[in-house]
């Protein structure tokens with residue numbers, strides 16, 4: 001497997017394929033061709049074949065993919081076959097909302113701790129799973145004790161870099177950042193930023209151009225696919 005050169009766009013697509021395959025499995029579908037998969041979920045069949053071929057031979061010519069087998073492979077490729085333990089730093093509006101959300105469990109992610117620096121919040125328990133809020137100064141200790149391998153940053157932007165530094169010092173290598181700020185991670189640490197304002201502003205851009213948003217043909221997504229493919233080529237060059 002040549003997984004080390006796989007871009008984030010590819011891993012995002014693998015995650016989409018897995019979600020589609022889970023829906024097919026729930027509906028009792030046993031095998032599916034790349035074309036049928038593409039048609040049902042508005043994906044690109046050549047891209048599916050290319051993405052999957054990268055990780056080995058999955059499909060059977062003329063039959064397609066075995067849905068359960070491909071689900072197992074994608075689950076393994078995405079590292080979802082082992083549980084991930086998540087710690088959320090910032091027990092405010094967003095941090096507590098994320099801790100209350102039970103939907104991550106299906107993908108093998110469990111929120112096991114929140115961290116804060118507010119004495120009023122430290123010691124509280126959040127949501128139906130009664131997740132404890134720890135003092136952020138105890139981050140490294142709790143990370144070790146609870147085997148936390150993913151951190152979510154939900155603190156104000158002005159302290160987010162400092163918190164990331166603490167997270168990295170605690171040995172965590174995968175970070176989901178909600179603070180609207182560009183963070184600097186050291187080599188070997190992956191930070192993904194979810195910036196809702198950027199997403200809203202890009203929606204606003206399309207609202208400002210009704211001729212783009214009014215096209216109903218699914219192929220109207222082609223320009224964005226092209227952008228994604230261009231980004232991917234650039235990533236591959238790095």
Ligand SMILES: NC(=O)c1ccc[n+]([C@@H]2O[C@H](COP(=O)([O-])OP(=O)(O)OC[C@H]3O[C@@H](n4cnc5c(N)ncnc54)[C@H](O)[C@@H]3O)[C@@H](O)[C@H]2O)c1
Nearest residue numbers: 090091092093094116117118136154155156157159178179
């Ligand atoms: N609330 C939302 O809908 C939303 C949406 C998108 C992005 N965000 C972003 O997420 C972040 C959190 O937003 P929020 O609305 O939950 O804010 P909030 O003020 O409700 O919560 C922030 C929490 O971080 C804690 N905190 C501050 N400094 C800390 C530190 N050094 N170490 C540990 N904890 C610390 C605070 O005590 C507080 O509990 C912000 O950067 C915000 O811009 C929020």
